[in-house]
Amino acid sequence: MKELSRIVSIILAFVFAIGHANAQTSWQSEWEKTLAAAKKEGKVVVGIPPSAELRKELESAFKAKFGFELELFAATGPQIANRVVTEGKAGVRYFDTFIFGSCTGVPLIKTGLFDQAENYMVLPEVKDPKNWWGGHVFMDNVSSTRLFYSFIATKTTEGFWYNTTLAKPDELRSLDDFLDPKWKGKIGLSDPRVPGSGLSVWSYLWDIKGEDYLKKLVQQDLFVTQNLRQLAEALAKAKVALTLGIGVAQTEPFVKAGLPVKSLPEPREGTPSSNGYGSLAILKNPPHPNAAKVFVNWLLSKDGQELYSRALLHGTRRLDVDTKWMVKEGVEAAKDYLSVKDNERLRNYLEDKCVEVRMKSQKFAEKILQ
DSSP, X not given: OHHHHHHXXXXXXXXXXXXXXXXXXXXXXXXXXXXXXXXHHOEEEEEEOSOHHHHHHHHXXXXXXXXXXXXXXXOOHHHHHHHXXXXXXXXXXXXXXXXXXXXXXXXXXXXXXXXXXXXXXXXXXXXXXXXXXXXXXXSOTTTTOOOSEEOBOEEEOTTEEEETTTOOGGGXXXXXXXXXXXXXXXXXXXXXXXXSHHHHHHHHHHHHTOHHHHHHHHTTTOEEESOHHHXXXXXXXXXOSEEESOOHHHHHHHHHTTOSEEEOOOOTTOOOEEOOSOEEEEBSSOSSHHHHHHHHHHHTSHHHHHHHHHHHTOOBOBTTSOOGGGGGGTEEEHHHHOXXXXXXXXXXXXXXXXXXXXXXXXXXXXXXXX
């Protein structure tokens, strides 16, 4: 009987080993074919956030690793999304994939222009949900279409910045301090009437402080613009003392130039968890399908997430990427400071929050910002 059990154990171990080897061979074979086909396609076209640092890092690393062109188009998520939809209606395909912020994807869900992200995942390190804090997360969590992959989760005060020659952090410890008459005419705001970083901050204030607070904030004679570069420049040149709704991508050039721009410490009321520029969309029937697959797997790999997180100061959800160093830059990756349960409570992104909080607060912004 013991001999029979030993033989059965050996057979089962052999069968398992064969199955494991076949699984390895399967993905490796698919990956090699994808790489070969991608090189024949010659390039992949990707829409990215407007960051010079990110552009430089992506172009350099990708070409060196794969030997074909990464053509990047840098713009805000809504700008790229609008172009994609317009081209889609005309039967044009320029982009293969693009990266957008928190709620840009909501109106895109039912367009029929996008493929499921998981269809492009090949590498085991990307496909395995155990490598991701909270498992696989999709922006379209209500529709359950699993189109847009959310790879960032950051607890940060990145939306609040100040000019160090005009303001001091201890003057702005609470969100109520923004209502001080001394800041009248000195606060810049990224326009919350359109999807983007301004709406992210505005919706957070709407959610925790209420509409009366926002009415008082508007009475501060805000400098409101959709041009994030213009807003960052106004802060750097001391035309405003505070800004709400811009991030590292916009302030980075001015900080590097030594101009007096700095992120505010976390206010007393706390900050939400955001996924920043951390959602990935893949066009259905993209012009360069294999090259797109290579880019998607590389971006979501350990190497890709390390590069992306460092360039944009965004906290990746990959568990094998170190993000604790970011706290020195005023950014806290959610996985380092929150439980998954707490993040669910604090997040202000994904489809459910976009519809119930952001869109309602956006309508309020349209009403009072004339």
